[in-house]
Amino acid sequence: MIPLYPLNTYSDLSFFALLFAGFMGLAIGSFINVVADRLIHDEPLSGRSHCDYCKKTLSFMDLIPVFSYLFLRGRCRYCHKKLSFQYPLVEFLTGCLFILVVLLSPQADMLHIVLYWGIVSSAWIIFISDLKYQLISDSVQLTFFVFVFLLKLIERATLFSLGFDVISGVMVALPIGLIYLISRERAMGLGDVILAFIIGFLFGMGKGFLALYFGFVIGAVVGIALILSQKKKLKSSISFGPFLILGMIIVALWGDVLLQGIKRIYGI
Numbered sequence: 001m002i003p004l005y006p007l008n009t010y011s012d013l014s015f016f017a018l019l020f021a022g023f024m025g026l027a028i029g030s031f032i033n034v035v036a037d038r039l040i041h042d043e044p045l046s047g048r049s050h051c052d053y054c055k056k057t058l059s060f061m062d063l064i065p066v067f068s069y070l071f072l073r074g075r076c077r078y079c080h081k082k083l084s085f086q087y088p089l090v091e092f093l094t095g096c097l098f099i100l101v102v103l104l105s106p107q108a109d110m111l112h113i114v115l116y117w118g119i120v121s122s123a124w125i126i127f128i129s130d131l132k133y134q135l136i137s138d139s140v141q142l143t144f145f146v147f148v149f150l151l152k153l154i155e156r157a158t159l160f161s162l163g164f165d166v167i168s169g170v171m172v173a174l175p176i177g178l179i180y181l182i183s184r185e186r187a188m189g190l191g192d193v194i195l196a197f198i199i200g201f202l203f204g205m206g207k208g209f210l211a212l213y214f215g216f217v218i219g220a221v222v223g224i225a226l227i228l229s230q231k232k233k234l235k236s237s238i239s240f241g242p243f244l245i246l247g248m249i250i251v252a253l254w255g256d257v258l259l260q261g262i263k264r265i266y267g268i
């Protein structure tokens, strides 16, 4: 393996490593904004960004994450229309996520960190595009799966363990798949089924189902809150992808503790 800079212990985590993670996150966050918007509209990823209003191509100075937004006070340099707050917000949050990944994985080497960043970024794009457009891009799902698969490979997956991961993925996707079929695509989309599969493949059956459970609970709470606040009608749909991703985050952070607790309660 390539000898990459190892982040083996907390003492190795210099200020500069975190600073590097933050800046990587800002840059990738800027890219995530582009991907989330363009893939949904079937626009090519190449080509320079332009202002949504005056269509003027933005210069390098206008594209520096967060800072150019602050410097221009949230307005286009050319037509002075207000720019979407989504851009700096996503960039800032991606920076925070990248730093968090490094802080939460003190034992991980650089290769692991990069794959974690890839997984977090793919999940983040799915979260944003599903929330904003109720669509999940197939190519982002595929990228998500490739990062997860590579992580399994460097963690010495065997053909047997990979086969088991596929079974876990299918089992976790099964309830979503049934809802998808019974509701005739109205309650769940095929994107949700694939997402559930990837989550099961990544975490295994126990944690996969736990992620699904939290997805449903959070989805129900938010759904009821939206109906009560009359922001949504009973018949209108809300996307399930973001809730699945939230369930996935809960399980990634506290899955082991939660599973141990469940096993103790039921005496398994």
Ligand SMILES: [Zn+2]
Pocket: 051, 052, 053, 054, 055, 056, 076, 077, 078, 079, 080, 081
């Ligand atoms: Zn403009």
